[in-house]
Amino acid sequence: MEVASSIRPMLAVSVSALAALLILFTGERRRNLRELWTILASVTKFSLVASMMPTVLAGKIIECTIIDFSPGIALQFRVDAFGFFFGTLASVLWIATSIYSIGYMRGLNEHAQTRYFFCFALALTGALGVAFAGNVLTLFIFYEILTIATFPLVAHRETPEAVRGGRKYLAYLLTGAALVFFSMGLTYTLTGSLDFAGGGFLRGRGSDNLLRLLFVTFLLGFGTKAAVMPIHEWLPTAMVAPTPVSALLHAVAVVKAGVFCVLRVVLYVFGPQLLSDLNLWLVLAYFASFTIIVSGMLALAQDNLKRRLAFSTINNLAIIIMGAALLSPSAIIGGIFHIAGHGFMKITLFFVAGAIYVKTHKENVSELDGIGRAMPITMGSFAIAAMGIAGTPPVVGFISKWYLCLGSLEAKEIVFMFVLLTSALLDIAYFFPIIYNSFFSKPQGWINSGVDEASWLMVVPLTACAVISVILGIAPDAFFRFFQVATLAARNIVGIG
Amino acid sequence: MTPPFPILIILVPLITAFFIPIIGWWRRDLCYPLVIAALSVSALSSVFILHLVGEGGTIHYYLGSWDPPWGIEYVIDHLNAFMAIIVSAISLIVALSSKRSVERELPQKVVYFYCLFLLQVTGLLGIVVTGDMFNLYVFLEIASLAGYALIAIGEDGAPFASFNYMIYGTIGACFYLLSVGYLYVVTGSLNMADLSRILPDLYHSKVVLMAFAFFIVGVGLKMALFPLHVWLPDAYTYAPSAVSALVAPLMTKVGAYVLIRIVFTVFKPSFSIELIPGTAILSWVGAIAILFGCILALGQTDLKRMLAYVLIAEVGYIALGVGLANKAGLTGAILHILNDALMMACLFLVVGAILYKVGLRNIHQFTYLHRKMPITMAAFTIAALSVIGIPPTCGFFSKWYLVLGAIDANQWLFAVVLLVSSLLNAILFFRVIENVYFEPANAHGDRGHEEISIDEAPLSMLIPILIVTAGILSLGVLSGKIISSVIQFAVPAGL
Numbered sequence: 005m006e007v008a009s010s011i012r013p014m015l016a017v018s019v020s021a022l023a024a025l026l027i028l029f030t031g032e033r034r035r036n037l038r039e040l041w042t043i044l045a046s047v048t049k050f051s052l053v054a055s056m057m058p059t060v061l062a063g064k065i066i067e068c069t070i071i072d073f074s075p076g077i078a079l080q081f082r083v084d085a086f087g088f089f090f091g092t093l094a095s096v097l098w099i100a101t102s103i104y105s106i107g108y109m110r111g112l113n114e115h116a117q118t119r120y121f122f123c124f125a126l127a128l129t130g131a132l133g134v135a136f137a138g139n140v141l142t143l144f145i146f147y148e149i150l151t152i153a154t155f156p157l158v159a160h161r162e163t164p165e166a167v168r169g170g171r172k173y174l175a176y177l178l179t180g181a182a183l184v185f186f187s188m189g190l191t192y193t194l195t196g197s198l199d200f201a202g203g204g205f206l207r208g209r210g211s212d213n214l215l216r217l218l219f220v221t222f223l224l225g226f227g228t229k230a231a232v233m234p235i236h237e238w239l240p241t242a243m244v245a246p247t248p249v250s251a252l253l254h255a256v257a258v259v260k261a262g263v264f265c266v267l268r269v270v271l272y273v274f275g276p277q278l279l280s281d282l283n284l285w286l287v288l289a290y291f292a293s294f295t296i297i298v299s300g301m302l303a304l305a306q307d308n309l310k311r312r313l314a315f316s317t318i319n320n321l322a323i324i325i326m327g328a329a330l331l332s333p334s335a336i337i338g339g340i341f342h343i344a345g346h347g348f349m350k351i352t353l354f355f356v357a358g359a360i361y362v363k364t365h366k367e368n369v370s371e372l373d374g375i376g377r378a379m380p381i382t383m384g385s386f387a388i389a390a391m392g393i394a395g396t397p398p399v400v401g402f403i404s405k406w407y408l409c410l411g412s413l414e415a416k417e418i419v420f421m422f423v424l425l426t427s428a429l430l431d432i433a434y435f436f437p438i439i440y441n442s443f444f445s446k447p448q449g450w451i452n453s454g455v456d457e458a459s460w461l462m463v464v465p466l467t468a469c470a471v472i473s474v475i476l477g478i479a480p481d482a483f484f485r486f487f488q489v490a491t492l493a494a495r496n497i498v499g500i501g
Numbered sequence: 502m503t504p505p506f507p508i509l510i511i512l513v514p515l516i517t518a519f520f521i522p523i524i525g526w527w528r529r530d531l532c533y534p535l536v537i538a539a540l541s542v543s544a545l546s547s548v549f550i551l552h553l554v555g556e557g558g559t560i561h562y563y564l565g566s567w568d569p570p571w572g573i574e575y576v577i578d579h580l581n582a583f584m585a586i587i588v589s590a591i592s593l594i595v596a597l598s599s600k601r602s603v604e605r606e607l608p609q610k611v612v613y614f615y616c617l618f619l620l621q622v623t624g625l626l627g628i629v630v631t632g633d634m635f636n637l638y639v640f641l642e643i644a645s646l647a648g649y650a651l652i653a654i655g656e657d658g659a660p661f662a663s664f665n666y667m668i669y670g671t672i673g674a675c676f677y678l679l680s681v682g683y684l685y686v687v688t689g690s691l692n693m694a695d696l697s698r699i700l701p702d703l704y705h706s707k708v709v710l711m712a713f714a715f716f717i718v719g720v721g722l723k724m725a726l727f728p729l730h731v732w733l734p735d736a737y738t739y740a741p742s743a744v745s746a747l748v749a750p751l752m753t754k755v756g757a758y759v760l761i762r763i764v765f766t767v768f769k770p771s772f773s774i775e776l777i778p779g780t781a782i783l784s785w786v787g788a789i790a791i792l793f794g795c796i797l798a799l800g801q802t803d804l805k806r807m808l809a810y811v812l813i814a815e816v817g818y819i820a821l822g823v824g825l826a827n828k829a830g831l832t833g834a835i836l837h838i839l840n841d842a843l844m845m846a847c848l849f850l851v852v853g854a855i856l857y858k859v860g861l862r863n864i865h866q867f868t869y870l871h872r873k874m875p876i877t878m879a880a881f882t883i884a885a886l887s888v889i890g891i892p893p894t895c896g897f898f899s900k901w902y903l904v905l906g907a908i909d910a911n912q913w914l915f916a917v918v919l920l921v922s923s924l925l926n927a928i929l930f931f932r933v934i935e936n937v938y939f940e941p942a943n944a945h946g947d948r949g950h951e952e953i954s955i956d957e958a959p960l961s962m963l964i965p966i967l968i969v970t971a972g973i974l975s976l977g978v979l980s981g982k983i984i985s986s987v988i989q990f991a992v993p994a995g996l
Binding site: 071072073074077078079141144145148149152156159162167170171174178179182183185186189190192193 | 901
């Protein structure tokens, strides 16, 4: 594959780190200037990522080596189709979240806003670094930056509950990181290399059982961040974070980084061939199915809206992992595409939850009767995104589910198609009552007391994300050619493997 | 002609140390600049030496032009030069920051403090440049005696802690001296290179075995290797802050250097690894030290004492790396000497700054500290992340090589120990970080923001902290360069 050398990946990664420093030194007193840095950095970051599109679409890899660590390992960025896909998603949604964050934080008059924006920018550096990393060590470095930068965001409120949530988050993720660390060392000892390669590079480098063990430690490690059951517990607890954090980080950047890493390991370290040789794909697919069904059912039982969304996230993350596990081209396309599709839909849902909270301070599903009349645009967006998650056309969720179902047929495992369909039913079961009650139930007393839409800083981003979900559903390539890039990535993996 | 730098490194601080009481008797405020000047000369010479070694290989300097093995020889290869830079640079940084805290904590004893400070540094530098076993003993005792005195001038409890340290340290020195004597009896030589030539024929002699064992115990006592660490927590807790900041990063690391020299240079790797299970025992001791240090640190509420236990664990890392006895493990151990010197210097300097500014040591009283001292606490956080081993700080990279070494040696248990200790360190340090950064909401839910304003440590303390923090952040990414230009030559061939 052709390689183009360019410094752009490094700029795209570091621009938000620079912004983080500027934010820190600007401080609380000049908050408009501080917010300007956030917006500027998010737009610059996105333009840098977007400028790489022609090269990536031409099938080239953009490479940028910064410094050598030791033989075979360097701090290196390599932007391939898959990394570009995740990088675009994270940087697009950061713009939306930045605007939304400003509305949310000011609307609630939150404390420690400088720390908040500082950590947020740093987390984005981590996310982009994960997307563009060219080898496991670089990936791990940014993975850890992401973990640490998110901790103050989770514990932002500093209440005992928030601090507990933060501790739990760290305990899970650092333990996972330790497992990754070990697996990384073992991989390096076995192969002398850590560079990602489409189709994997571990094949024939160790005994079967050793590779199986390595697979398990890798998956348990990255799986914590991807909230695979039964190591998902931190995610619902982390919902004590402010909503924009839950939106971008716990729907897109952090957990998707986890899924991204799982996919990198499955498809670029082990590779489809090795996984089917070792029969690991079936294990992974069953594991994912278990998570899909159980998290769907648990979502039904949550009254707190954000917790319900959290379980829905766990559900969808497992769907993406299942796509990779099935190893058939359509399933991989569906899985990768669902990273973007789910990103747009879930961020809309979280934005809505935040808008409701800012206006009414209500967090529970049972208190939202009739709110659709007071906030029609917000709840309308919610309805669109929720139907999309359930897989209703023409919203984007349908396309990824369609490809995933095709993929499970290609893999000759019809069981997984039923898992997907059951999960769609569960999605409807836990979302539909919210939509129904908010529009058609008799409003509760407080609705009439002058509640209306939240500030435009919040409404515009959430509507935009909902609209994009629909556009992507009708024309998957219309927006940043997400579908084309996903196909390219899948072809790269399957073609070589 | 041999360049005079090896001897300059030691002579300049030694002679200055003698002049300080005289000059201090005349003008007390001249002590500080004099110390800085002397240490700067040492540091510059070390940098120059490393450059020379990089260009032309090992440097030999014959003291008084007496040829070895009769005369004392100073040998500087990559490992020595590397250690010399660490010792001279860290001591210079600590000296820079010491001014205000010494004036505050020891107003009557500034002159004696600086005199002893320089003697201690002289001893440490002497240990790392000499190529002679007995000369090493002399410097070891100079450093130790200065250390006992420095620690004893601390707060209440310091004299007792120092006395305790002195007993243990002297026992260690005796063991070391005994084994030097044993080796002299059987070989007739004190020169390291000479010994390593003569000894292989005598590897089966009981005397040589005893000498090796005594060496390990003696050096183990000096570097506070578990279970010979008992003196350390008290001594480093009660010492004045400037002293803890000097001895904590350096004394144990220099001990680790002596360990590496004895295990891999004086004795051949074939002896330490194959003939007797020396390195295997060392690795187990190291692993237990890591867990022991971390777990005991969990029980401390005094930040300084907690760091002392963390230090015991860090010494365990180095011992484990040496004990793994393969390329990656030893690379990790040597890299960790540098990284840990930086981390410990940073942490103890921060403790000194906190003590100076707010006089607090109990981690539960650290609330609001991030408002008062934002820069200091940011430095603390970065150093803490490095101890935990979060990339891109330097602590991650030495841990990476140690884990690689453990896997390479097929000792997965040690890899697990290393990772578990990361998690324990995370608990340790995030406990402090939580106390510093998160503010307890009072009954009314508001946090009383306004009345606390920034009250940072003086610049003379802040700048050294920032220098070390910058080192922690940058040396990790540069570790590949450090290994390829220095450390790989320090790892003996055949590992």
